[in-house]
Every structure is written in structure tokens, then in C-alpha cells.
Amino acid sequence: MLRRLRAFVPLFLAAAPAAQEGIPLALRKPVETLAQDLAKVGLAREAMLAVDALVHLGLDPAAAGTLRTQLNHGAEKAARGRENGQKLAEQARRTARTLAAQLTRLGDLERLAAARAVLLLDAAVEEAQSVLGRRRVDGVFRDAAEEAMAARRQEVQVLMGAARNLEVPIEVGPSDHPLLTQILGGPGTQVRSGRLTLHTVWPPEKAARAVREGVRACSFAAWLRGAAQTVHTPRLTYVHVAVRPHYEAGLEWMAGQGQLRADQLPRLRQLAAAESAKGWRLELAPTEAVFDSVMVFHQEVLAISQPWLLAGQCEFVSRGMLGTSMPTVAWSDWSEKASAGRTSASGPELLERQEFFRLARAGLRGARTWLAYLAERGEDPAWSRCFVDAVGKIQGDDLLKAMSWVEYLHERQLFAPLLKAGGAQPAAFQGAVGKALEVPFEDADGVWREWLLRERGGVAQRLDAGKAALATPEEKAVLAHLQTIRDAALALRPVEADPPQQVGIDRGLAAGTLLHAAYLAANPEQAKAWPDAHEEYPDRKGFTVEGAWAGAHSVIAPGVRSMREAIDAWMATFYHRLPLTQPGLLRVGFGMVGGMAVLDADSLAIPTRDLKLLAVWPPANGKGIPTRFVPELPEPVPGVDQTTLGYPITVQFSSGLLKDQQIDLVLREGSDTGKPVEVYVSTPAHPTNPVLAPSDAWCLIPKAHLKPGTLYTVTATIPGHGPVTWSFRTGAR
DSSP states (O other): OHHHHHHHSOTTSOOOGGGTTTSOGGGHHHHHHHHHHHHHTTOHHHHHHHHHHHHHTTOOHHHHHHHHHHHHHHHHHSOOOGGGHHHHHHHHHHHHHHHHTTGGGSOHHHHHHHHHHHHHHOTTOHHHHHHTTOEEETTEEEOHHHHHHHHHHHHHHHHHHHHHTOOOOOEEEEEOOHHHHHHHSSOEEEEEETTEEEEESSOHHHHHHHHHHHHHHHHHHHHHTTOOSSOOOOSOEEEEESSHHHHHHHHHHHHHTTSSOGGGHHHHHTSSEEEOTTSOEEEEOSSHHHHHHHHHHHHHTTTOOOHHHHHHHHHHHIIIIISSOOOOOOGGGGGGTOOOOOOOOOSOOOHHHHHHHHHTTSHHHHHHHHHHHHHHTTOSOOGGGGOOSSGGGOOHHHHHHHHHHHHHHHHTTOHHHHHHHSOSSHHHHHHHHHHHHTSOGGGHHHHHHHHHHGGGOSHHHHHHHHHHTSOOHHHHHHHHHHHHHHHHHTOOOSSOOOOOOOOEEOHHHHHHHHHHHHHHHHOHHHHTSTTGGGOOOTTSTTOOHHHHHHHHTEEEESSOSSHHHHHHHHHTSSTTTHHHHOTTBOEEEEEEETTEEEEEOSTTBOOGGGOOOEEEESOTTEEEEOOBOOOOSSOSSTTSOGGGOBOOEEEEEOTTTOOSOOOEEEEEESSTTSEEOOEEEEOSSSOSSTTOOOTTEEEEEESSOOOTTOEEEEEEEETTTEEEEEEEEEOOO
């Protein structure tokens, strides 16, 4: 009985009342004091951990609920007190040591409950870990079952490494597929590997690499299911394009050839894939990673009958091997086999929740952080919510929960057995899970939560982590420069708008950008190309999943001396400026290696559709504005020498303010009655470069350098709001 309690009672669950009767009431007082002290400085989550410890020490659950309400109310009124973290962390350690000294005086059940209380305060107390059957291994406390899981996690990493180095047979040549010939005016590229055929607009080297890495990811997925460690490919023929204009042209060609019905076109234009009547698929994938994720899905859908395991497996492999998220399947069209339509998160959320939700996009680590955020509050979705009849119904938090459960099952070596024993019906699957975990299925999420949250440690460890997350003086200087730019960009308020947020640093994003900067420094030829600079190729030196994610969500500047210099250079472009001035930016991460600057300003930003904000640059009343455009890739005006262009003017309008996607922009020298400046105009509907058409962004690019020391005026005529006018003055040279 004692062994079962050690194994299956999560730390955050209250021990049974009978197990608490022998714990002296006096032991609760210092814990309650700690909870109150944490709440006084606004550290509500840490205060709730202390209350959980009190429950283990015998506090009545009803009284604990009242205390939680009181402490939460007090914490809401208090300023965040991370600067007090070191003092409070030491208080938590001292309280934990006091409790630990009493463990040998308690009976078996009371000792288990008190040990759990100790670890909620300080997970480094060896005496309490020992009571729960754990010993220190490589600096981490684990019991026998957890040691086995850790070993399996390493095995999965070894499998992933083997997959990345797998020899994949590939044949490359020209493609005469008529759809590509119609779009390109000539042949494309054909790649064959086993049962897979790809016709693509990509050049041979890129196409071959995409197939090679996709096959490696497919093989890794198959190995996780227990398949033989050989090469695995889906039996499919793809016709691939990389930009939406080509995709839409492909749809029209397919309809004209009778391979699609005309009434399907409106729906398919909203998606990113279509299946022809002849059995091949048209796929829109802007990057190699996205295309490879599509390949993984098409393979796994034939091998996994449970949608919740299929979704979790594809997301786990895509994030782990490819640094991207799986494509979302449009489930309402599943019966017609029109799949791979991608959607984004829906609905506005509270600011903090939105920050953590956006962090969920940042690879496996980010997903764990968001799920832990929810699990700490008891708000994570039940795994049973994923038990639906089509994989495309599993979205958002449910998808992340499905992915995390798949990761857990792989570590418990239960994934492959449950594929066979669980069945596709939810009731049968739940019964198989309960049998495998040796707990009733209704307790399964509790076992998962303990696995997820235990690495976060107790109050002391979380306060230590909070201190480590604070910005350094150098980072503060960069953030201050960026915030000054944003304050000016968002200062113009022609209509009622949401309050702009202060930008902070995220340590996880910063680590990823540093990895990608190191990757580009090791592969300098890739840093000179677009979109190659934003990708990491697993067959090249320095590849990491975290770095690959950062590259796909960052702006990049080679050959700069400082991050501030990089920011000023990005602000003199069109495409690279937009992430820095986007209205919903909350947190950034940045890093530099060998003059290579990488800044992730995309992973932690509220979607513009959820906001009412306007960002303009140059700002109203701006002074010392540069006169010249800084060349960027891709070229915003193809075929034009970028060194001859003037400093760009951008307007970013959230769809919360603008319903009609039409703004008329005019740049004049002098006042609003001055001579118009000749410009290139890029809008979402009519971009200057159709390969990249930023949504909610308008740009004027002067055809010549602006004049130094000169006043310029911008007039934006906005439907429903009238004209908005502002002026700026260029620098002396």
C-alpha cells in the first residue's frame, strides 16, 4: 500500500484525512506565514503552492479554499514582487527544512503527506525525496519508475538522432508535370524516394533536402510506433508550390482540367491543399519544414486509428524533428479528403494568458510551459476532450494536451501497446489506459500533471527561476531602445484604441535566437539567402530544434556590431520592420554570435485581429529620420536597385479597427498640401512583391532617397475614419 501511494498520489493532491491526523498543527504555521508573505508581494502562484502544502499537512479542504480566495484577492492588489524573490526563496527553504526535521517522528502515511508538503516548498530536500522512494541521479531526484522514463527519454533522443542521419535514397530530375509547366512556364523539379514522388517549384537541391528530411521525420514517427528502423515514406504524389498565388493558379488549372469541381474552389482557396481526381495532391507549403510536416501527417494517418493519438504524434514529431507545428486538418471536409487547411488560435484572451499561449508555439518547451501554466490552475483541458472522431477537431489547447500525452506515453513505453490494445472507440481506449497506468482513467490526468509539473520544483525553485528570467543591464538597454520606438509608433490615436503593452524579454526565446545566430555563423552562405536564413537544415552543423523555431519566427541581420544597430537597420526596411512595430508584441528574445543578430518578435505577440491599435513609422513629429532604404531579402520591389530607394513609410492597422481592407496613402514634401513624392505602394491586396504580402500592413517606398533636413507629411485616408495626417523631419544627412 505504501509503495502504491508513493507511485500514484500526485504531489498536488491532498492526502487522505486519515493520513494527516498525526501531523502536529504547529507545523502549519510557518507554511501559512510563507503563503501570506508571497501573496503580499503579488506572487499568487507560489502562494497557492504553499496552500497545497498546507492541505498535505492536514488543513481542511474547505478552509484551504477560503484561504486561497483570500490570498488571491490580496495578491491581485499587490505589485509583482520578483525583486523579493531571493529573500522569499530562502524563507521557503527554511520552512521546508523545519518540516523535514519532523519526518522521522511521523507514521508512514503522515510521513508521506508531510514529505509532499516539504517538496512543494523546496524540491531539493533530500530527506523528503527519500521518503517518496527517490534518489539523486545526475543532480535530479527520481524513483525507479522515473529512472526508467528518463532512460526512455534518452532512447527517444537517440532515435531522433539516428533519424536525422538516416541515409535516404533519392532520385532527382526535371518535372514536366503540366500544372507546374503552366505556372512556371517551364519544367519544375521531380524528386522520388521509395513510394513518394514530389513535383515542385523548388530547385533540385532544395527539393531533395525537403524530401530527405521529410522521409527522416516519417521514419522517426514510424520507429516510435515500433516499426522497423528502416526508411519509411508515404505512398503519395505531391505537386508542391510555395506561394499562394501559385496555389490559386493551380486550383484554377485543376478545375479547368476537370480534376476539381468548380463549386469546390471557394472552399479550397481558404485551405492549403487539394486532391485531384487522379489521386495526386496539390500542396501549398512555404518552407521545407511545413512540407515535411504534411508528409508526416499523411503517413501517420494510415497507421494510427485514434485521432487523439494521431494528432499528438504528428505534433510531437513535427515540433521535435522539424521545429514547426503540424498542419491543421479541416475536419468538416475530411470526407471529401480536402485537408491540411491551417488555422490560427481563435478568440481574445486575458493578457497573461495570451502571452503564455503564444509561448506554446515555441517548440516542445514552449508547449510544456503553456500547459504547465494551465495545469497549475487546474485549467488544462481534460485529455478525454481529445477523444473525437476526426483529427481536425483537435485544436489549440486540446492539440497541445494530445501532444503532451503522446510524449508521456512514449516515455512510459505505452504508446505502441495502446495503438493495438486501445481501439478507436473512446470507452475502450480509456479502459486500456487505466489498465496500463494502473489507476482509474479519471485519475490519469493527475498522473500526467505530476509528470509535467515536477520539473518546475517547489516555491524556492520557482522563485529562483523568476530571478534568473530578469533582464540583464545589456538586455534592458536593447529593450528600452525597442520600447522607445514602439511608444512613438503607437502614439497616433485617430480612434479609440487598446492600450499598448510594455515589451519584455523571454528567456526561452532568447536561448533559441542565440542558437540560430550560432547556426548562421557556422553556415554563412545560408545567412545570405532568403528564405534559407530563416531555416535550419538538420544535415548542417549547428542544427537544433529550438534554433530552427527561432529562425522561422525572427528577423535577422548579418554583419552588425550590436543589437541596437540591428534594430535601426531593420527599421529602415519594409518587411523586417513590421515585427518590431506590430501592435500586439509582448515579449522578444534576441541573441548575437559573430556579428549575426537574431531577434524573435513573432512568437509572443497578440494577433492583430484581437486588438484595436494603429502603428505608423516614421512616427508623428519624428525628428532625425533616415533618408535611405536598407536593402533586404526578399526584395520588396523586385528588379529595382534597393540602394536607390528612400526610407519606407509603413502603416499597420489591426482588423479590429479596419474592416474594409483599403487605405489610401500619400507622402508629400512639406505640409499636407505639398508636392507628392513618387513612391512604390504595397498593400495586402496589391503587394509590390506577390511572394510576400504582409496582412494588415501598408507601405510607401520612395523611389529616390528622401531629402535631408526636410519636413514630410503622410496622409492616410481610412474608410469609416476619414483622413489621418502626421509629419516627420529627416536628419541632416
